[in-house]
Amino acid sequence: MVVIIALIFIGVFAVVTLLLLASGSSAAQEKKKMMAALDTALYNTSAEVTDMIVDFRRKETLSAMPWLNRLLLNFELAPRIHALLYQANLKWTAGRLMMISAVCFVVPSYLVHWRTNSTILSLVVGGAFATIPMIYVLMKRSKRFTAFEQGMPEALDLMVSALRVGHSLNAAMGLVGRECADPIGTEFKVCYDEQNYGLELRTAMENMIKRMPLQDLRIISTAILIQKESGGNLAEVLEKTSHVIRERFRLKRQIGVHTAQGRLTGWILSFLPLVLGIGLYMVNPDTMSLLWHREIGIKLLYISSGMTVVGSLIIRQIVNMEV
Secondary structure, three states: OOOHHHHHHHHHHHHHHHHHHHHHHHHHHHHHHHHHHHHHHHHHHHHHHOOOOOOOOOOOOOOOOHHHHHHHHOOOHHHHHHHHHHHOOOOHHHHHHHHHHHHHHHHHHHHHHHHHHHHHHHHHHHHHHHHHHHHHHHHHHHHHHHHHHHHHHHHHHHHHHHHHHOOOOOHHHHHHHHHHHOOHHHHHHHHHHHHHOOOOHHHHHHHHHHHHOOOHHHHHHHHHHHHHHOOOOOHHHHHHHHHHHHHHHHHHHHHHHHHHHHHHHEEEHHHHHHHHHHHHHHHOOOHHHHHOOOOOHHHHHHHHHHHHHEEEEEEHHOOOOOO
């Protein structure tokens, strides 16, 4: 049995490796074609090359494999996954994330079905493991959003100082993009570059809000756009906005302190049945194996899993307070 499990893991690893190598080779070929076209357009002055239209516009790639990229472009879910990966600052493609999720689903499902001979239980366990890559992406995204919110007041103070010494709003954004670290500097630099390439301020701010859908950024965008339409002292507006953001962040931390016990209780009650079940199985495997060897035991597993999930969601809803 150990040999069979080892062969399964080796086979899955080989398939994933071959797919990644294929995607890497296709990306390298595309890069070589683009560099060759660029060299030809720059150094060849013939009439044919002069009339040739070379398109170097940025194209969104959902997968490095061409056939998978064409397939993902037909679904509306793939661009949303691509946006989540960008917000999490991960260099993955939507196809790679779906491939990892598929592997995380197939391997645990097969092992559970081979051990328990229960199709429903294997699908449930496989589905739980398949969500692990997406949970990782959402955690990275949340961490980046938190870093953006923490750096926002300092970025606004830098913009206020630049505006008071005579710089324009666009130059102040460029200063934030150069001086601040990621993610503040990266997003403001993109907004600054978009304005230099010809986009209006409203469009550039809306694009930044789409990339970073945060309430604080919406407040800043609204303040800037209102000031542009009605006039006024933009430095003073941004200074007051920075004060409001600092107060909201302080209130969030205070609420987090008061709800820490409830959140810890939710985590403990959610993982206690699983950890306790694993511990009892290690102590007495014959007794615990009755849960998946008998029909009544399998029903009890389904009911307990459902009640655990519902209880965790209720506790999360109680301790989650919007500010």
